[in-house]
Structure formats: structure tokens, C-alpha cells
Amino acid sequence: MVQTLGIVDILWRGRNVPVEKGAKLKLGGIKNNAVTYGRKVGRAQEFVGSEITATTHLERGVSYKTIFTAEEGELQVTCDTGHIYTFPDAFMTDPPEMTGGEGGKLELKWMAGDYEEVMR
Numbered sequence: 001m002v003q004t005l006g007i008v009d010i011l012w013r014g015r016n017v018p019v020e021k022g023a024k025l026k027l028g029g030i031k032n033n034a035v036t037y038g039r040k041v042g043r044a045q046e047f048v049g050s051e052i053t054a055t056t057h058l059e060r061g062v063s064y065k066t067i068f069t070a071e072e073g074e075l076q077v078t079c080d081t082g083h084i085y086t087f088p089d090a091f092m093t094d095p096p097e098m099t100g101g102e103g104g105k106l107e108l109k110w111m112a113g114d115y116e117e118v119m120r
Contacts, residue, residue: 058104
């Protein structure tokens with residue numbers, strides 16, 4: 001039986017961030033854009049950044065400032081399939097909004113450039 005992605009763990013600036021299921025990882029890289037001219041289609045390349053989205057909860061005794069920072073830092077995404085993606089220049093895009101009554105949910109969003117992939 002083949003294992004598929006189930007659990008995603010996030011380490012942000014050296015701190016483990018527990019996340020709900022449903023975390024999203026869109027790896028950046030070269031993208032091909034269609035260019036139509038005459039009766040031909042060509043391609044023009046561009047680099048697109050990586051996007052990482054995860055939901056955590058604000059726990060008692062944890063400062064909001066330890067979760068959100070406007071500074072760049074290292075983000076590591078570890079998957080239970082053995083894939084580890086490291087983004088040395090990640091940054092959070094928006095201050096997360098807290099949702100009351102649902103455990104203080106915080107949706108965290110990062111953007112990053114190129115990544116390093118390790119498979120164990």
C-alpha cells in the first residue's frame with residue numbers, strides 16, 4: 001500500500017507551529033505563460049513564489065507576537081511522506097485574524113522564493 005500526504009508539520013523561525021489538517025503548500029518555480037501570435041502559441045517564462053497556508057490556534061500563554069512577525073525567516077514544512085521543504089527567505093503576508101469560539105483559529109500565510117527539498 002502506498003502512503004500519501006496526511007500530516008504536515010511547520011517549523012517557523014525555529015518554533016514548532018501545530019497546524020490543523022488542510023495545510024496548503026504551493027511550491028514556486030518557473031511558470032510557462034502562453035503567448036499567442038499569428039496562428040502559433042509560444043511560451044514566456046516567469047518565476048512565481050511559493051505559497052504556504054496553514055491554520056493554527058492561539059493557545060493560552062502564547063504571545064501573538066511569537067506567531068506573527070513581519071520579518072523574514074526560515075520556514076520548514078515537513079510532510080509525513082518524508083518530504084521536507086525548507087524556505088530560507090519566507091515571510092508572512094498578512095497579520096492573522098483571530099476567530100473566537102473556534103479555539104482562536106489563526107490562518108497563517110507565507111510567501112517564499114526558491115526552496116530546498118529533502119526526502120528521507
